[in-house]
Amino acid sequence: MSYYASSDAASTTQPSDSCKGTPSISQPTKSVPIPSSNNTSPDNPVTPNNPTQTQLTVGNKNPTHSLPPTSQLGKKRKLTSSVWDHFDRINRNGDDFAIFHHCKSSLKANSKNGTKSLHNHIEKFVYAPTPHTEEELVRHLMDSFTKWNIETKISTITVDNCSTNDGLIFIVLEKLYGDLLCDGTILHMRCCAHILNLIVKDGLSTIKHSLARIRDSVAFWSATPQKVENFEEVAKQLKLSYGKKSSLDCKTRWNSTYLMLQTAIQYKDVFPRLRIREKHYTNVPTELDWELANKFAEILQHFYAITQLFYGRKYPTTNCFFIQICELRINMVEWMNSDDEIINAISSKMFEKFEKYWSVVHIVLTVAVILDPRYKMKLVEFYFPMIYGENAWSEIEQVKTTCYNLLTDYQSQIKSKSHGTSILPTQVIETQASMTLNMSNLVAFLSSSSTNIHVKFELDHYLDEPILPWIQ
Incomplete structure (x- = not known):
């Protein structure tokens, strides 16, 4: 059985990027x-x-504690289960939720749900x-x-x-x-999500001064309710719809930076007007700052779309986001060949980091896609020529070889376990001439030979079958 991790699975040696993680x-x-x-x-x-x-x-546990309702006959019952040592209970719009101390996850916590889901969540942690x-x-x-x-x-x-x-x-x-x-x-x-994070950080470093001025402006005009009102008033004077408020990003979360830029760009004409009203507002973004921000936001939207596939999944997602990863690489090559010097500079630095990790994870990512009956080899044969050019078919053969090796290993592991529980002629056998022969090597050879043929036939049969029809 294959085990997958927080973002899905992969290969060989790690390029060195110094950061903390587990x-x-x-x-x-x-x-x-x-x-x-x-x-x-x-x-x-x-x-x-x-x-x-x-x-x-891990395997499922079956805690049986029941969750008391928040109120019974107008009185709040005492939370007696020990599970509440690890959760804080809050009420949002009339619904009870439990906030886990360690990861801040929010789980429903009413009497209908009971505490079983809370116990199950605790068991995820070591x-x-x-x-x-x-x-x-x-x-x-x-x-x-x-x-x-x-x-x-x-x-x-x-x-x-x-x-x-x-x-x-x-x-x-x-x-x-x-x-x-x-x-x-x-x-x-x-981790694919972390790799994208490192790539985007390299891109952000190329516009860090422009980004700092935009961030300072957003922070200044969202600091107090009075400043928010002044901002909204000027936006209305310029006939700009103020349906989406500007929000300050978190510097360590690039997705929040993308959302901040996306909103701030809509109100870029407001900030120069506000400088006339407020003498203490001096760090106004320039036209070049907005140009850089706008072009970088266009690049970031591709990364942002991919990261949405990583969130909230309870099953491996490699086969889901592989298409977007391939499209992203193709786009990055196009950006590097752009006549726009800004786009070229940003994308070149990001592509260098992308290639560093793509070279060590693409094999396993591709195997996962091949095992998806909607794609099989078709997706690989479509994208690899665009990515590798004349070297595409050697890369495809390398992936197919890995598939065969994996299946052969699975088959041999199953065979070895079944041999351990069944009576096979692997012991010393005495012949009529009182000769003692050890048959274990012969049995292993015959088993491995038939296994290889069976695995190859099974995989070839799977790949030769038509892919599942797509539903648009």
């Missing part, structure tokens, strides 16, 4: 995070979930006290693997891109080597 490993049912030292939150695009936690998938060193994190991961009996079922581990996680993967690889598919070559998967 791994996330998952299984098809439930998740168990390990906190890390990152100061991020669930809406940070570094990961669709909170990147400060490691996710492990507390890892400091220090968050490679050895300590590996110890927590291995303990969790052993506890849920999945140490022989791991195929990939998805982690953020940092040196600590590189070391962590190396140690896990040594411990699990004999049980890993393809000898562990696909164990290390980089």
